[in-house]
Amino acid sequence: MATKDYVKRGRSPKKPARNTRKAPASGGFPIKWALIALCLVCALGYGLYFLSTTPAPQPETVQPKPAPKPQPQPAVKAQEKKLPPKPEEKWRYIEELENKEVPVEAKKEQKPSRPYLMQCGAYRSQDQAEQRKAMIAFQGLTSQVKISQGEKGNWYRVILGPYPQKRKAESDRNMLRRAGIEPCAIWFWE
Secondary structure (H helix, E strand, O other): OOOOOOHHHHOOOOOOOOOOOOOOOOOOOOOOOOOHHHHHHHHHHHHHHHHHHHOOOOOOOOOOOOOOOOOOOOOOOHHHHHOOOOOOOOHHHHHHHOOOOOOOOOOOOOOOOEEEEEEEEEEHHHHHHHHHHHHHOOOOOHHHHEEEEEEOOOEEEEEEEEEEOOOHHHHHHHHHOOOOOOOEEEEOOO
């Protein structure tokens, strides 16, 4: 296919401008809308004037029957103004719960017979295992590379531990996971 020389060709001729119709000029001041606005303002003013000049409605009052005149009572002694006696409660659970003791047995933590280890990779080459060990060392943890014999040759396993409790191994695994180092598995120490 032949190449085209666009530089020698020059610019394309200008396209003729489209005929655009201009919107007709507005007829000046919109008298129709001004009259509508004036009517609304007048109606609002009349409504406010009407509300301010009308008296507020008075509620109907029902005349109560005259109460009989109270007869003067003799002076009541201070002793008779005491509160009535406290009623006796039907329920006795308050006294029962105050003196009740509930025996609680704490579960004894079972200690494992063997310590835990965490394996963070098994590699064919020792170089890859050393790189993973360095990544773990940047997180402040100490690991070691163990060589194990498999059916297909040597495996270089990166191992952390031993951990006396699984909880400590879990916290280290979570720290490594946040740093992007995974998968790590926790097993009993062999």
